[in-house]
Amino acid sequence: MKLPDILEADRLDEAAALVNKYYTKLYRHGLPQTGSRFDDWDGGGDRVGVVNSLTANDVLAVSFLSVQVPASAAIGLLEANTREVTGLLEKIPADLDLASVSLHDYERLLGPNSPASALWQLLRGSENTRWGIGPTTASKIMARKRPRLIPIFDSVVGPLMGHPTAKGQWETWHAALTDDSGLPARLQAIKKKSGIEQGICDLRTMDVILWMHGKELGMVLSDDNDDRLVGNSTP
Template sequence: MENVTNEIAVSHIKKYFEASANGRPTYTGSRFETFAGGGDVVEPNRITAADLIAVSTLSVHVPGQAALGIIEELDGEIERLLVQVPNDVRLEDLNEEEFKKFLDDGSPTDCIWQLLRQRRDVWGIGPTTTSKILARKRPHLVPIYDSVIANQVGMRDSGRQWRRWWHAFQGDEGRKLSQRLDTIRTGSGQTHLSLLRVLDIVLWMEGHGAEKTRETVGDGA
């Protein structure tokens, strides 16, 4: 973000939310948060079919085997874990104790991450898709991870990414970042976005170009 002015950042978000001549969104991801009422608003403690459709707007695919498993087989376990993570918890506001409670290894969010990954019986859900499902349910807490974002911020893989993002919001520099993202959000007119999503869109628009993002299910955490 150091090399991106607020003016450019605002223009990125405005462009992201533009409609095409046919009335459809230029970037389908602009509907990610609001599709079917929002994943953190409608059925906030369950991963629904609408949530899996919503993540497809961010150019990832949930295989049928995984979709059935998430919605049917794992539904109760996922709900039990999501209930423990309030949908208004914000990454930028967490202290160390709260980070450990909600995002560290063994936390409810981490347990859902591991469930969705299904390492022992892989079903085609990699770290990118997992992050997008979780970001749909807890947009203020879980950052989106993909290769574009990783390249923009110098991440080798998704391992320990939550702690890295949390550190970015700590101290005086972290407060300045939060204030800057809030200013960009207000200037863009998309006040429904979380600060994490503002950051995500700006970084993605900066780094994406004309390339398409591909996910590998084995990378990182």
């Protein structure tokens, strides 16, 4: 696929300014944008001690990105299904970047029969026992636990990457990061040039650039309003 123009080499300064704005601009009461705390709240979702557990602080951090985990889902995932969630997280690498996943390993790590896809299905719920978690919220939970491997999907970033729905988006992001366009190195350069103090990963840098760019284009954020339109299909 053709990358959104904002990610091209000749717009590096503009992209860096968007990242800087996202993490440093202060809003009402002198507070930063809530999304700027998603990555490092409580030390991050992938820190030692909680890397393979879904915690109440993870659920809280997800709310910083303008979505809510329904109360019944929080109780179910944090209590009733905690062993299943932990079992799947233990099988999903926390120290692997999406850009480093080879074509050979992609199917095992992110394919339809992978632990990552199984966790996606668990978060979304079965047809008979829906949690009320849509694809955007599910993606943000997974990105909180595996920020280097799982991209965020929403109604701003998704369409910019050619995805009006979440289906197939992992493969698209992987292709963009592993072709010969030099995107990973460019994302690292953008992050450095942005001057932010947060130690965000390349995947999160890309997400922030696209989200900020989409909002400046006037794209409307409208997520998880109707799960029936997207189903539980593997991303």
